[in-house]
Amino acid sequence: MAAIEMKHIVKKYGDGFPAVNDVSIDVKDGEFMILVGPSGCGKSTLLRMIVGLEDITSGDMVVGGDRVNDKAPRERNLAMVFQNYALYPHLTVYENIAFPLRLSKQFSEKEIDEKVRQASELLELDEHLERRPANLSGGQRQRVAMGRAIVRQAEAFLFDEPLSNLDAKLRGQMRTEISRLQRRLGITTVYVTHDQTEAMTLGDRVAVLKRGILQQLATPRELYEHP
Numbered sequence: 001m002a003a004i005e006m007k008h009i010v011k012k013y014g015d016g017f018p019a020v021n022d023v024s025i026d027v028k029d030g031e032f033m034i035l036v037g038p039s040g041c042g043k044s045t046l047l048r049m050i051v052g053l054e055d056i057t058s059g060d061m062v063v064g065g066d067r068v069n070d071k072a073p074r075e076r077n078l079a080m081v082f083q084n085y086a087l088y089p090h091l092t093v094y095e096n097i098a099f100p101l102r103l104s105k106q107f108s109e110k111e112i113d114e115k116v117r118q119a120s121e122l123l124e125l126d127e128h129l130e131r132r133p134a135n136l137s138g139g140q141r142q143r144v145a146m147g148r149a150i151v152r153q154a155e156a157f158l159f160d161e162p163l164s165n166l167d168a169k170l171r172g173q174m175r176t177e178i179s180r181l182q183r184r185l186g187i188t189t190v191y192v193t194h195d196q197t198e199a200m201t202l203g204d205r206v207a208v209l210k211r212g213i214l215q216q217l218a219t220p221r222e223l224y225e226h227p
C-alpha cells in the first residue's frame with residue numbers, strides 16, 4: 001500500500017509559472033523517497049503540501065489512505081524533522097521525547113515511560129536521557145526529533161535538507177546514520193535535497209524535479225544507468 005500518494009499536484013503562487021506542476025508520486029509503505037532537483041524546482045513546496053503547511057492549488061494528497069487536502073498538519077500524523085530540529089531547549093531528552101505523549105493526554109505515566117525508553121533504545125539515546133539539547137551533537141538532536149515522532153507513531157518522516165548546513169565530514173556521518181535508522185525503523189520517509197550524492201546513496205527511489213515538473217522517478221541504480 002502507498003503511505004503517501006500525490007495525485008496530479010499543482011501549486012501556483014500568484015499567476016506565474018506553477019511552482020509544482022502536475023506531480024504524481026506514490027510513496028510506498030516503508031520506502032525512502034528522495035525529492036531532488038536544483039534550487040527553486042519546487043521540492044520544498046511539495047514537501048510542505050504533504051505535511052499541510054501549504055495549500056494545494058489542485059490535485060489530491062492522500063496519506064495512509066485518507067485524502068488530507070483539507071486537513072490541518074496536526075491531523076495528518078506526519079513528522080517533519082526540521083533543519084534546526086525544533087527541540088525544547090529547557091527540556092531534557094526524555095521530556096522532549098515524552099512531550100507529544102503528554103500533550104495527547106491519552107497515556108499513563110507508566111505507558112509514557114515505556115514508550116520513551118523503547119524509542120530511546122532504538123535510537124541509542126538511552127544514555128543521554130537527562131541531557132538538554134544544548135549538550136548534544138547535531139546527530140543526537142536529530143535523533144531526539146525522530147524519537148518524538150516515533151512515540152506518537154507518525155505515519156512518515158519528512159526531511160527538508162537536514163544536512164545542508166553541516167561540513168562535509170559530518171554530512172557524510174549523518175547521511176549514514178539517517179540511512180541506518182530509517183532501515184531499522186522501516187518508517188516511510190520523504191527526504192528533500194539538492195545534493196546528488198545524498199539522493200543516490202540514501203533513496204530507495206529518487207524523484208527528480210525540474211521547474212516544478214517530475215522529470216524522472218526511478219531507483220538510484222536506474223538513474224545511474226540511464227541518467
Ligand code: ADP
Nearest residue numbers: 013014019037038039040041042043044045046
Ligand atoms: P526548492 O525547494 O526546490 O528550492 P521551492 O519549493 O522553495 O523550491 O520554490 C519553488 C518555486 O516557488 C520557486 O520559483 C520559488 O521562488 C517559488 N516560491 C516558493 N515559495 C513561495 C512563496 N511563498 N511565494 C511565492 N513564490 C514562492
Ligand code: ADP
Nearest residue numbers: 051053072073074075077078079080081100103
Ligand atoms: P505547535 O507546534 O506550536 O503546537 P501547531 O498548533 O501548529 O503548533 O501544531 C500542533 C501539532 O501539529 C504538532 O504537535 C504537530 O503534531 C503538528 N504539526 C505542526 N506543524 C507540523 C509540521 N511541520 N510537521 C508535522 N507536524 C506538524
